[in-house]
Amino acid sequence: MYVAVKGGERAIDNAHAWLAEERRGDTSVAELSVDQIREQLKLAVNRVMTEGSLYDPDLAALAIKQARGDLIEAVFLIRAYRTTLPRFGGTRPIETADMACIRRISATFKDAPGGQVLGPTFDYTHRLLDFKLAADGEVPPAPTAAPRQEPTPHITDFLNHEGLIQQEPTNDETPPDLTRAPMELPGSRALRLQALARGDEGFVLGMAYSTQRGYARNHAFVGELRIGTVDVEMEIPELGFAIDIGELEVTECETVNQFQGSKTEPPQFTRGYGLVFGQTERKAISMALVDRTLRWRELGEDNVGAPAQDEEFVLYHSDNIQATGFLEHIKLPHYVDFQSELELVRKLRRDASGVQEAAE
Template sequence: MYVAVKGGERAIDNAHAWLAEERRGDPEVAELDVAQIREQLALAVNRVMTEGSLYDPDLAALAIKQSRGDLIEAIFLIRAYRTTLPRIGHSRPVETGVMACDRRVSATFKDVPGGQVLGATFDYTHRLLDFKLMAEGEVPEAAKADPRQEPTPHVTSFLNKEGLIQSEAQGEVSGEQTPPDLTREPLELPANRALRLQALTRGDEGFILSMAYSTQRGYGNSHAFVGELRIGRVAVEMDIPELGFAIEIGEVELTECETVNKFAGSKVEPPQFTRGYGLTFGQTERKAISMALVDRSLRSKELGVEVSNSPAHDEEFVLYHCDNIQATGFLEHIKLPHYVDFQSEMELVRKMRAEIAAGQAQDSAQEAAQ
């Protein structure tokens, strides 16, 4: 046993060395540095920060490099690192209404204060491979506008003026002032909306996208409009007890999405629109829109809407299966040694086969005797 253990240690050390060699790749090719990943693979960096629950583009880029581009492994690295950081305080809720928007579009109103700002988007590209990128030539510089600095009101505020959209204060299942922290406390059901939104933000983008898509295909009975999608930077403020007031400690880039869904009303509420909400780090549009669709689907029960057996309506199914780190751990653990378990299963199967064979032999003997 001792020899086997020592041999296993050597094999693991060699596997780590081989991994480092494979990560580096051909030494004749220039090595990627963290700054290149941060600047040129920004959408991957943004996803790692969002699902890793840590806003730090440099560390996210480092995690992507270390993981050889495996974003789930990078998210795991970021979450693991996050647990080592001290918690020195809490920031105030960010004010997205004063966001300096680089991109802001609405699918519900053509003309909105602040205008439609397309920003940098794949929405209108032809999805053809650009072989000029292989030539490593200079990219033509675009004519850029400065981000809108003055407050940009949310599109849903126009519906609020007529009372056509449900107030965010209504329909909540909890009146807690301070929401629970999913990064420090395990998920418990039933979850209030604040906790659900945390889980969806940290959830795997592909899973949340699939759940959102299912609602659009009829497994959620809810047709949504993108009331507004905005991307930009907001200030982060923190209350300093010694000073007696809040100070700005930095800024973060966020993607915010509000969807608008028709609501037929109930015995106590008139017909109106309801909202779905998504908020993520960086430019992560697909995730934010998907999150908003699933958020609205999970609100169905508290809104008094008929709930079907659709997966996106099932809070336990969605929240317990959306986390890619938990899913990866449970899935990949089966490739680790299970020698003892398998031996016991094999002995059980052998015993069952022997009993069946013995029974068949006995039946054959009885038939021959008759």
């Protein structure tokens, strides 16, 4: 039972003013600009855009500043703003094979066609604090390397030549839009992928980690992880053809999973898939692992009771905005609710005391 409470407007206004003061911090320190957040905290910006379902680095940076670095609050701000935007139409599916890659690696083939491109990554850093950064010194320029411009075929395409990997069914139907219609379960894979992309990175990571620790029959290799920019095309009815309307930076991950076969499918490799905004590779890999685990029904596998196999549990609890709203509402006034429970406990204690006295 939720209780509406009126009054206290002056206290709320003062709380907002205090929040703004705390957000600004020490005024003798230069204010952090939106441009600085966008350019120097890109990974935080990418996460907010992905979980907020809105590709706009400037707005994501503004939300991070307004939220004092609380990324879930920033995602909330972005989703709220997104609901005010008009929708002009839909775009064509992006062609990730044509991606201008700044990073492209495979854990399954050393000599992958197109080569391995390490790109900007923490993978080989020593995880030691760099105190030079505290001195606000300029970073020496890195060797310049242009993104790979020619089409880069997907690694899994080479397994297809031998028929060793499951063929993904083609479907020209417009997928459901999770941002415009409530989630209905059981959902299609397209719906699950949307929910995982919007899901909290930490939660999806935890679910993915559980599959690696044996809470699902899911032994995966990273077939390919690629990061780069892709063109966005939109059909213009008046023109009769599609035009480029912009480009996005995305991270795509395909995992390759061993599959012993089932009553409906032969032994082969199967895939997990992840696609998110910006350089957000931890989320993309986690998403791919959980996607593959949730495919147990369509592949004819057994449900071993692993948490990551429970579609309802994973998809409903991965949404950090819904989870935050329900969690944080309990700090709002519940005076009437508590008074009723208080009276109930008092009555139960009186009844229990009366029974004890009667027994004596």
